Amino acid sequence: MVISIKAIMSRGFILSLLAIGAPAVLPAAEAPRPGGELVFAVGEIPPSFDGHRETTFGMLHPIAPHYSTLLRFDPQNYPKIVGDVAETWSFSRDGLTLTVKIRKGIKFHDGTPLTAHDVKATYDKIIFPPEGVASARKALYSMVDKVEAPDDLTVVFKLKHIAASFLANLASPWNFIYSAERLKKDPRWYEKNVMGSGPFIFVEHVAGSHWVGKKNPAYFMPGRPYLDGFRAIFIRDTAPRVAAVRSGQAVVEFRGFNPAARDDIVKTLGNKAVVQESPWACNILVTLNNEKKPFSDARVRRALTLAIDRNEASKALAQISVMKYIGGVFRPGSEFATPPAELIKLPGFGKDINAARNEAKRLLKEAGVPEGFSFVLKNRNVKEPYEVSGVYLVDQWRKIGLNVTHTPLEGGPYFNDLRQGNFDAGVDFDCEFMDEPDLYLLKYLSSEASPVNYARYKDATLDELYERQSRMLDVKDRLPLIRQMERRAIGEQAYQFPLLWWQRIVPHSSRLKGWKIGPSHYVNQDLRDVWLAP
């Protein structure tokens, strides 16, 4: 396979190079006003404080403002990549070496300088974690051979092969830059402590109640942040969280609400409410335990996806939840999304639900699954949109004669059961920080190759297709492989399959300025550009 340098440069590299160091552009009409404390609600509590190991916004929203990353997405021009602690970066001619220059004068909150050695230690922890240290996205960096820091301001990434997603992965909002010294003393120190170089310094955390940060006066970007500080208040239930925004107790909840909550907030706040909406880079994924009978039989798995009326779901559930769009492995509307003509060919995505359910019943009978067969659907006890999905799925599967018990669990036990294979079927999710095939398809790799695939199967064909598409930099070359992988994963084999994709709806007080919604609720949460109107 020949990969041209032209192709390397075409994948947004030029855009990102041009944008190096460019600060976010705010509307000229409104001059940012410094001061004030931003209060926002968070619907989940952080399991730990370590961005490298966690996968929930409950960690990211209160903690991201304390950290810098190497690169970042420009919130005003998402998904353009700009530098954060990186000042410049360039690839070698063969595309196998990335050299990054670090900005001078960046300091951690304890006053120690942030150098290339800290970046190296951070990425070593993410890519090559020591035993006993969890790294949730390690598999995304399989192309990295080694990370070097030849001097205090230079980091060099040596790659084993070219990878289309590599630069985007360096802009991952999860990759907080940690202090090499702290990591050397205890690689797990950051699980329970906070000390970064971001726009806000950690002040206080009261478990289950709130998280407080104050302005970092030594932040490397002059004039930022605008806010004096922030306070994240943890509210698990949707109704009180909506009430918090409605009453003004919180200015915003960054993850998003359903349409009913939006209408409620707008009705109460009137012209003091602003609503930002965007298709969301998240879906609900139905995960089946492929090691357990009868789910080890592809006919049974196909029957389960055939039974789901996604057309009805997209109309009905959009009224009561954030779920809205029908799509395959990729976000509908994104450049990698499945074309409608191809999508309807996938089992469960067609237009004739009666025919699909008859086929589902036939497949179940053929596989020897008796009428009234019972199994358990495990779920997170988070109403929006997990419980809604659970109730919908139970109803859909009843229509092909299956008797499903819905069991919502706390986040910890739920993920534990999924990781250990202690489930029949589960309501999982796939949320990514950008529309990049390497990120979405990671969920569908063989379980042993992917820490985020809980469906417990081994499929060498999928693994091979993933590797091949990942090494191609031209979208045109990648698409046929991506489609092939999608057809196999959620069609022929139906190891796991999406229910619906989400619509992100963030209603907030008109006092909130400098924050722009994007398709990912993981991105743009460092609050450095945010300010409060009087």
Added chain:
Amino acid sequence: MPGSTRAFITNNLRAPILFRPGSALDFISSRPLGGAGAIIIVLMIAAALLANFFAPYDPLANNYGAMFEAPGVHHWLGTDSFGRDVLSRILYGSRTALWVGFCSSLFGTSIGALIGVSCAYFGGKADLFMQRLMDILLSFPLIVLALVVVAVSGSGLWNVILAITIPMIPRAALVVRSSALALRQMLFVEAALTLGSSHWRVISRHMLPNVMAPYLIMLTAFLGQAILLEASLSFLGLGVAEPTAAWGLMLRGAAVEFAERAPWMALFPGLAISLAVFAFNVFGDSLRDALDPKLRLP
């Protein structure tokens, strides 16, 4: 025996009225509030047992063409956010309420009665130890202890029953122990021991049957509490799970979120809970009045 004394005994110290033929009608006529409670309970039980016949719709069937439908001809009590019939879910929900209520109050009261009688019978250090243990459990409010048990054991029907049973045990044990302490001094207990009866035989054959009055009173009183507790746990998301029809669960989530758009989603399950708890409470009170001779003295 003077006539007035005989009349007093006849009127006031007769056997508990519930155990006489025709006592149900006597009970209703002499205690109309308790009677009303009893009627509601009977109706609830009938609704639970015959929900399949009475319920106009499948309580689990989603109908997205009828989401948030107001009470009317097709759906007497309206529909919820999934288009499910609220009346059908309330009728089926009475099964969950009664099942959890009966099981947990029966287990809690029975285990508590056994502990109470045993403590009274054995006395000494065993009694002292058990009473302190009961004191510790009693120091937690009912809902807090139930929350702890659910947090440890997880949600689900049987875990909810366990969570409600445990806080009821010390309450039943204390009341029964105080009644059993007097029994322990009775001659028939001494006689049974003298005849060589085993401890278990004395407790099970001679003492437990004689604490039936407080036992039955607590059983009915705890039923109301158990139903309320089940609804509270479900409301907090720790009880039975969707899409099971359960009153507390019907009050949770969408009912709160869509309270302005579809108030019937919360109103009718709330009424059902209130009515059930009211019925069991007034019935329990009347039963106590009927079974406790002291309350019948002038």
